[in-house]
Amino acid sequence: MIAGTGPARLSACCVSGSVSQASSTPPTTLVDGVWEALRTVRDPELDNDVVSLDFVADCSVTEDGIAHVRLRLPTYFCAPNFAFLMVADAWDAVSQVDGLADVDVALIDHFASDAINAGVAARAGFVHSMAGSEVGEAVEELHELRRSFTERAMMAGTDLVVRPLMRAGATPEQVAGMTLGDAPDSADLRRLRARRSELGIPADDDAPLVVDPVGRTVGLEALPLHLRKARSYQVGVDANTSICRGQLAARYGL
């Protein structure tokens, strides 16, 4: 199972690394480490982390060092494939926190909770986890799905980085010739670099600013349509996020 990646993940490792040096770390610090780790876990569809999305219903560490994490989703029928990815990623990320004796991550209030929780706990893949379950069988693992959503996130991220440049007066000719290093540093740019790295697309300063989902440079002629589509992806992510947040708030009275 692929764990959540990206720069936030590195900071979580640093946090857990410093924690590990003190063997008598009080649970409050361990809990902070667990929260940090959870911040590296993304909803692939919304391209946002499960802490920011308020998907963490409960997070605690017992006296004997067992981390308990409960994840919740906006609806009972949220897509089980994404749910599985998030639970598995949360398990992996929290397991990286040094000083914990054990990890217990579970999804609550979901139609496929039992199958997903048992499968993740057993380190089984999605297909194996669903086999024979009451809610049905899966035929494919989720690597392709994750890839496809990282591609969408990259397209949406391109819009967030390039639109401000063009509104500030950059011409299509200039944008087509720019590298990542030419764009001013921002949280959006760092996120775009992270998504590109996950896709195996160069993300260093010398790499072209605008590329397609397989990493090819987008020429001047194709640029307007490419950016128009990038904007549609970004609007899609925004719209989904707002619906999901609204559903979660309605469901849990937030």
Next chain:
Amino acid sequence: MYEKDGEKYFIVDSHMHYWDASPENWVQGAEQYAKGWIECFHAYQGLGPAETHQPLEEFQKVSEEQLMRQEFEEGHVDVAILQSTYLREWYKNGFNTSERNGYLAEKYPGKFILNTRFDPRDGDAGMREFEENVRRYGAIGAKLYTAEWNGDSRGFKLTDPEAYRFLQRAEELGVKNIHVHKGPTIWPLDKDAFDVSDVDHAATDFQGLNFIVEHVGLPRIEDFCFMATQEPNVYAGLSVVIGGLMHARPKFFAKVMGELLFWVGEDKMTFGSDYNIWEPKWQVEGFVDWTMPDDDQFADYPRLDTNGKKKILGLNAAKLYGIEVPAECQITEGQPAAQDDAQLVEDRSVAPA
């Protein structure tokens, strides 16, 4: 009909339901799904104005009287299109079947259009049921729920050979408006239930059918847009878009509308309240009052004028269903240039950003 500032709007609610999700109708052993489903719908209602929220018990099964009042008396609706959704795996008598909807349609002639449904996985028996429903209710439309559970199956695609057999028969029977649910709420396991590529293929292969994609493929609205812009017989069903976003998230609503107006165009967008998730009243009134914000970030989106709103709220659906529209509600002056239905993405002028 809705009248505002001297303009008369003919309202077709092209996507609504008369469901029974009360506990008495839950299938034994599947109660958690029946309950989860309707609670999921109920949470959607939470995205509408607070004064329209219903207690869960009322929401599970509204009365005939309440539906008639909220659709036609208070909701400004002239004609409502009942969309059948079976879900018999979870609801004993179905969620809202052709029979249940048919009761209303037969009792109130002229008020409703009844869309039946088919499920290609039901084979020959399903085909006979479909044919019978078309005959009995004079249906010219059908609602397809590609993510519906059926036995061991957790969904189907329009491109399945069995589905093509039904689409072919639908065309022969004159069932020309195929509403496809591509949107939130139930999902098969690993299949991407929102994937609209099957609609793309079916729309190309069945030029005599119209495909109205309900909920515009949310959460994959962009895939829907890129597809719909190339298929002259694909429409955007705005159920959930108006109900779920216009009140709760007006800024995102404006952006989604901007995307749809740009890629799909006002001639191919149809209003649907998704009743009883949301009542039509606030949606119709709010949509008539709505304008694309002047803010810089919306500058390159197409504008929507009164005529465009008239089309979306009723005239487009009236055309699809052959509903007679009073002259006073027709578009009479200053018609904007219509979108060329067959225009391809590559031909559109694409604003840079």
